[in-house]
Amino acid sequence: MNCTANIIDTPIHDFQENTLASIKAAFDLGADIVEIDTHPTTDGEFIVFHDWTLDRRIDGKSVVRKQNVAYLKSLDIGYGFTADGGKTFPFRGKFIGAMPTLSEVLAAFPEEQLLINLKSNTVGEAHLLTDYFQAHKYSN
16 A cells, blocks of 8 residues: 555645644635544544544554544654655654644634544544533534
């Protein structure tokens, strides 16, 4: 299986998906709604990140939902991206700590519309997300 982090064009911007900066840029460019991906963490938060695992393009290992926020925020989500077969890594070191929590995203964009994709295979995790919204009194 090819790592899609190795199949990118030369970057023309410094945005990584599911970051506060990329979400803001999408809204600034006129998006009516932005889709984000989220996973539950071991410490009761939800983290905003696309992949199920941490080993495809970042400097971590394991399944996302088996980690806590502190560990996830210590990772560099731009670590593995290369457009030249591994000669250079244009995003390496630029996105350490850039994986936001769902609460950070909701606080940063309280009036914007978000399509939240819960990366899950279980109904139980959907209930966790519902409970999360109710506990934090989010209604949008």
